[in-house]
Amino acid sequence: MVFAIRIGLIAGAVAFLVLSGLSILSGNAVKQGLQELEIARYRYLVASLKATVEANLSLGLPIQDLPVLQSKIERDRSDEANVRAIEIVGPNDTALYSTDRGAIGDRIPAAWRQAIDDHHRSTWVAYDRGEVAIGEAIENDFGQEIGNVVLVIAEDQVIPPSALTFGLASKGWAAILVASLLTVLSVTLVLLNRRRAIGRAAAIWKGAWSDERGPLKTAKPEPLGPSMETASRNARNTTEQAAADLDRAKRRLMDIDDAV
Amino acid sequence: MPFKQGHLASRRSDLYAAVIGFLVALYIGLAGFWIVSDMQAQQARELKGATERLGNSIGRSVAQSVKLALGYGIPFDQLYAVPDYLAEVMRTNPELASVVIADASRTHIYTLEDEADPVEDAFYEPVQVSVWIMQDGTRVGQVEIELTGENKWSVSLHQYILLLAAALLGGLGTMSYIRMLLIESWEIPRAHIMASLAANARGIFADFSRPRHESPVTRISLFAERARAPVRSRAREVSYLAEELRSIDIDGTITRKVDQALAEIKSRYRFERPTRLEQDLWWPGWLALGLILAGTMTLPLVGSFAADRVGFNFLASSVGAGALASEAVGGLLGLAAAQLWRQGGSMRKVWHLLAILAAAGATALTYDLHDLTPFLIARPVAAFAVWFTVFSVIQAPGRSLRAPWYCAFLVMAGMVFGPLLGSLLADGIGRRGAFLTSGILIALIGSPLCFLVAPAQRLRIRVRGLWRQGAAIAAASAATAGIVAFYGGAVIDRHAYALLASFLGFLGAGFAIGLLARRPAAAPLSLIVAVGLIWLPFPINALLFAALFFLGLAMGLQISVGWRHATGSNGLAAALLGLLIGPLIALGAISLEVEDSLWISALLLLPLVVSLTSTLGSHRKAGLG
Numbered sequence: 001m002v003f004a005i006r007i008g009l010i011a012g013a014v015a016f017l018v019l020s021g022l023s024i025l026s027g028n029a030v031k032q033g034l035q036e037l038e039i040a041r042y043r044y045l046v047a048s049l050k051a052t053v054e055a056n057l058s059l060g061l062p063i064q065d066l067p068v069l070q071s072k073i074e075r076d077r078s079d080e081a082n083v084r085a086i087e088i089v090g091p092n093d094t095a096l097y098s099t100d101r102g103a104i105g106d107r108i109p110a111a112w113r114q115a116i117d118d119h120h121r122s123t124w125v126a127y128d129r130g131e132v133a134i135g136e137a138i139e140n141d142f143g144q145e146i147g148n149v150v151l152v153i154a155e156d157q158v159i160p161p162s163a164l165t166f167g168l169a170s171k172g173w174a175a176i177l178v179a180s181l182l183t184v185l186s187v188t189l190v191l192l193n194r195r196r197a198i199g200r201a202a203a204i205w206k207g208a209w210s211d212e213r214g215p216l217k218t219a220k221p222e223p224l225g226p227s228m229e230t231a232s233r234n235a236r237n238t239t240e241q242a243a244a245d246l247d248r249a250k251r252r253l254m255d256i257d258d259a260v
Numbered sequence: 261m262p263f264k265q266g267h268l269a270s271r272r273s274d275l276y277a278a279v280i281g282f283l284v285a286l287y288i289g290l291a292g293f294w295i296v297s298d299m300q301a302q303q304a305r306e307l308k309g310a311t312e313r314l315g316n317s318i319g320r321s322v323a324q325s326v327k328l329a330l331g332y333g334i335p336f337d338q339l340y341a342v343p344d345y346l347a348e349v350m351r352t353n354p355e356l357a358s359v360v361i362a363d364a365s366r367t368h369i370y371t372l373e374d375e376a377d378p379v380e381d382a383f384y385e386p387v388q389v390s391v392w393i394m395q396d397g398t399r400v401g402q403v404e405i406e407l408t409g410e411n412k413w414s415v416s417l418h419q420y421i422l423l424l425a426a427a428l429l430g431g432l433g434t435m436s437y438i439r440m441l442l443i444e445s446w447e448i449p450r451a452h453i454m455a456s457l458a459a460n461a462r463g464i465f466a467d468f469s470r471p472r473h474e475s476p477v478t479r480i481s482l483f484a485e486r487a488r489a490p491v492r493s494r495a496r497e498v499s500y501l502a503e504e505l506r507s508i509d510i511d512g513t514i515t516r517k518v519d520q521a522l523a524e525i526k527s528r529y530r531f532e533r534p535t536r537l538e539q540d541l542w543w544p545g546w547l548a549l550g551l552i553l554a555g556t557m558t559l560p561l562v563g564s565f566a567a568d569r570v571g572f573n574f575l576a577s578s579v580g581a582g583a584l585a586s587e588a589v590g591g592l593l594g595l596a597a598a599q600l601w602r603q604g605g606s607m608r609k610v611w612h613l614l615a616i617l618a619a620a621g622a623t624a625l626t627y628d629l630h631d632l633t634p635f636l637i638a639r640p641v642a643a644f645a646v647w648f649t650v651f652s653v654i655q656a657p658g659r660s661l662r663a664p665w666y667c668a669f670l671v672m673a674g675m676v677f678g679p680l681l682g683s684l685l686a687d688g689i690g691r692r693g694a695f696l697t698s699g700i701l702i703a704l705i706g707s708p709l710c711f712l713v714a715p716a717q718r719l720r721i722r723v724r725g726l727w728r729q730g731a732a733i734a735a736a737s738a739a740t741a742g743i744v745a746f747y748g749g750a751v752i753d754r755h756a757y758a759l760l761a762s763f764l765g766f767l768g769a770g771f772a773i774g775l776l777a778r779r780p781a782a783a784p785l786s787l788i789v790a791v792g793l794i795w796l797p798f799p800i801n802a803l804l805f806a807a808l809f810f811l812g813l814a815m816g817l818q819i820s821v822g823w824r825h826a827t828g829s830n831g832l833a834a835a836l837l838g839l840l841i842g843p844l845i846a847l848g849a850i851s852l853e854v855e856d857s858l859w860i861s862a863l864l865l866l867p868l869v870v871s872l873t874s875t876l877g878s879h880r881k882a883g884l885g
Contacts, residue, residue, distance in 0.1 A: 003476050018430035022292050025688045026419045030303045033415035037310035041317040047352050172295040179291030186283045205483035235460035239487050246494040252521040253501045
């Protein structure tokens with residue numbers, strides 16, 4: 001009984017863990033979906049800024065000599081209250097134009113550089129010190145990467161609050177608990193059923209099985225040998241026979257002793 | 261009296277494990293469906309809100325551009341290049357179903373919409389957003405935007421795929437655990453007890469000590485011993501009495517009479533222990549399963565991680581395949597080292613510990629690795645150390661008692677459970693996080709294992725033919741699993757980890773059912789079904805799920821017989837060889853631009869031929885063919 005219950009509890013714990021993991025992953029899927037939608041919103045802004053920058057570049061001016069971009073990004077920044085900063089980064093990883101004018105000339109954070117390298121000219125996203133940077137490479141007419149357009153947003157604007165995505169309603173917890181309990185119950189019952197064969201074999205040894213309760217139910221033999229019940233019966237028969245034989249031998253020896 | 265391996269092949273244990281596995285998968289599936297449905301009801305409003313915000317953002321931008329043009333005095337219906345502009349907007353925003361620019365009377369002036377897709381329309385709930393075009397405080401028109409609602413559908417699909425993978429993982433995991441437990445707590449003690457009962461029935465009354473396993477079966481042993489003890493006591497009494505009588509014998513008459521009285525007893529019974537009955541053997545090999553799980557978690561991520569180091573170019577596939585192949589080579593070298601190094605000793609343990617720490621470091625540091633070369637060095641090093649230790653640990657005595665299960669479980673852990681867990685982990689915390697977790701787990705699980713390594717032992721393979729076919733199937737199937745890992749990770753979709761986990765789950769479910777069914781003759785049929793499903797002209801995931809299930813089934817059916825006499829090292833070597841072959845075949849297929857269905861079928865033909873010939877061969881041997 002203890003064995004079956006213990007295994008049942010372990011199986012129940014497996015079900016509990018898997019379902020808890022599923023709810024976390026499932027919540028994470030929502031989080032990713034929401035995040036993708038929010039990023040898509042800013043990706044559109046980045047794409048339109050990139051188009052503006054590239055249109056100016058096609059006039060033949062170097063990116064450093066386009067002060068019109070500074071007013072353009074400042075105008076766009078004022079239209080989007082959620083955007084913290086917009087930057088246009090030059091070829092040597094320094095900010096050429098920025099809505100945060102103090103940042104002009106600063107090198108970009110290492111996390112941005114890493115994201116740029118990892119995304120190979122597609123839209124890249126970098127998470128750095130509570131902010132999310134969404135950027136896209138600026139290319140000249142020859143397809144060479146000469147900089148990046150970057151939007152900086154507060155992380156909580158893009159990543160939904162964890163309470164929303166990880167929170168499991170009481171109904172969800174009830175489902176996890178019910179499934180875990182059902183697992184414990186089913187596994188215990190199935191394993192207890194397995195113990196019946198032991199009970200029958202044990203009864204043979206205990207001598208509890210009398211003929212008045214009907215003939216012994218013959219267990220199906222295992223494919224590669226006799227059942228435990230049959231083996232127990234054979235062994236017990238031999239044991240009883242041996243006890244009788246030994247008693248008889250003892251009596252004969254005592255007879256010899258008496259005769260002497 | 262060594263007991264037979266046959267005791268471990270109890271059909272009832274198979275059935276119990278299968279029933280329990282199925283029930284757990286069912287409960288997880290039902291409860292998970294409830295959880296996901298409940299979550300979807302909560303998330304629908306949030307996703308709709310986010311979709312509307314996206315629509316508003318795009319609408320405002322389009323309205324701004326139109327306002328700018330109208331500001332130059334261009335009439336509404338003569339705006340220059342609006343269709344091209346709207347096409348560009350649609351192209352950069354795949355979420356858009358249509359964009360309409362209307363005048364103040366809501367007459368549609370410019371309209372651009374995606375071609376209607378009946379399948380999409382059936383699943384997606386479109387979201388509509390309108391943004392006014394304002395000029396000098398007057399509404400002069402409006403931008404009407406319709407978004408597909410695809411995101412909501414893809415989130416729901418993602419959740420259902422996760423549910424599928426979780427149910428398969430829970431069901432298969434519990435089934436494997438119960439089967440393993442039945443081997444350890446039921447089959448082996450039962451074999452021990454059956455051997456003692458059989459000896460007892462033949463008249464041997466030795467004191468067969470109980471197996472140390474904690475098992476319900478040992479109750480029988482206790483009861484039997486209680487019945488045997490008085491018999492041994494009587495035998496001792498008889499023996500003392502006989503000795504007493506012999507001691508007073510002068511002319512040999514008494515001795516003759518005593519011998520006559522005891523003749524029957526002596527011929528029928530023995531009261532001393534005849535031969536050493538194998539005691540229970542605790543086998544540390546099962547612990548190696550943990551290390552295999554930790555070490556193979558990153559398998560489905562290796563190809564895509566390597567490919568991403570070189571970007572989207574013609575080299576990406578080759579680099580992905582090369583990284584996976586180098587991992588397989590590292591594993592095979594680990595096997596060779598374990599086989600060649602036959603001595604034990606404390607120095608060996610120290611070397612193992614160093615190797616495991618190197619593997620853990622190489623895997624965990626991938627978290628912050630951005631270059632290809634160190635990654636390509638780290639993978640074979642990590643694989644070498646993990647498999648070197650695994651192969652050394654499973655050499656410990658006791659593995660032959662657990663055949664064929666131990667080999668099947670080791671392969672299943674390495675080819676199904678590890679990659680499945682890794683895929684789910686990557687889905688949750690990302691690829692780099694999965695590498696870090698794997699590294700930590702390698703150190704935590706692998707370090708204690710280093711102190712359990714055993715010197716290599718040769719195990720005789722009694723039925724070579726069966727072993728070969730089992731190995732061939734394993735290699736081919738692992739090759740397919742390798743391709744799934746490679747393609748799933750590197751080519752099909754770099755972020756479809758949940759889908760990849762489900763693929764592996766279906767492969768594992770088929771494998772487990774095949775193992776339990778033990779009908780090798782059905783393997784060719786199963787493979788034919790798998791090939792047929794892949795050839796069907798509907799390249800949807802559902803068919804790939806089914807095809808992988810039947811492939812796993814064929815593998816399990818064949819292995820259930822073929823691996824009874826195989827050693828774990830050989831079986832795992834075959835699987836690793838498959839992992840080496842798989843990505844290389846896939847790479848060849850890419851280079852030759854062969855259709856997916858064609859090359860997968862070509863790959864499946866190998867085990868099909870092997871199965872058919874071996875099945876026909878075994879029937880002929882049995883006089884049936």
